[in-house]
Amino acid sequence: MAEPARGRIVVISGPSGVGKTTVVRRLRECSALPLDVAVSATTRPARPGEINGVDYHFMTAEEFQRRRQGGEFVECFEVFGGGHWYGTLWSEITPRLEAGRWVVLGIDVHGAEAVRQRFPEAITIFLKPGSLEQLEKQLRGRRTEPDEAIQRRLAEAERELAQAERFQFQVVNDTVDHAVGQICQILMRSGG
Numbered sequence: 001m002a003e004p005a006r007g008r009i010v011v012i013s014g015p016s017g018v019g020k021t022t023v024v025r026r027l028r029e030c031s032a033l034p035l036d037v038a039v040s041a042t043t044r045p046a047r048p049g050e051i052n053g054v055d056y057h058f059m060t061a062e063e064f065q066r067r068r069q070g071g072e073f074v075e076c077f078e079v080f081g082g083g084h085w086y087g088t089l090w091s092e093i094t095p096r097l098e099a100g101r102w103v104v105l106g107i108d109v110h111g112a113e114a115v116r117q118r119f120p121e122a123i124t125i126f127l128k129p130g131s132l133e134q135l136e137k138q139l140r141g142r143r144t145e146p147d148e149a150i151q152r153r154l155a156e157a158e159r160e161l162a163q164a165e166r167f168q169f170q171v172v173n174d175t176v177d178h179a180v181g182q183i184c185q186i187l188m189r190s191g192g
């Protein structure tokens with residue numbers, strides 16, 4: 001009997017503020033591919049308008065660590081040292097792969113590296129800002145964080161941009177429409 005088609009993992013990474021969340025959400029509408037977006041877990045508090053189970057699985061630090069020790073995460077990291085934990089739960093991935101779905105992960109570069117090691121066949125895409133100035137504008141535009149946090153994210157962004165070469169594909173997020181269109185083409189060419 002032929003093996004059932006297994007799904008694929010698609011990693012979309014890039015610096016904080018580059019627009020990963022917006023682009024990842026838009027991927028659902030653009031393609032004939034069976035794409036699902038994995039919902040990450042985090043210990044950071046919800047921003048206004050964010051919904052538990054939709055934007056993130058919001059958890060206390062205690063719950064996160066308990067589940068981490070229980071081996072429930074594919075990857076998890078304390079993003080921006082001393083800040084909050086973020087991670088991808090196995091339960092967001094395995095059932096979908098088994099059902100032949102493609103699972104999209106919008107995660108930071110450390111998470112991307114960990115996923116690549118577990119799933120060498122993953123499709124990896126690095127989303128770049130048009131410029132560092134554009135990135136700073138986007139981070140400030142959120143108006144949800146103190147200046148110190150923005151400075152920390154910008155410093156981290158410069159380190160993250162240096163990782164772009166490690167990804168199979170690089171896409172500039174100059175406009176969301178353009179980035180989404182390019183990613184869809186990449187995915188279609190990768191087996192859609």
Ligand code: 5GP
Nearest residue numbers: 015016040077079086087088106107108111
């Ligand atoms: P934010 O707090 O702005 O939603 O996300 C902060 C950073 O955490 C972003 O760079 C985002 O991509 C990253 N992130 C979100 N979910 C995950 C995850 O599941 N794993 C990892 N490693 N990073 C994540």
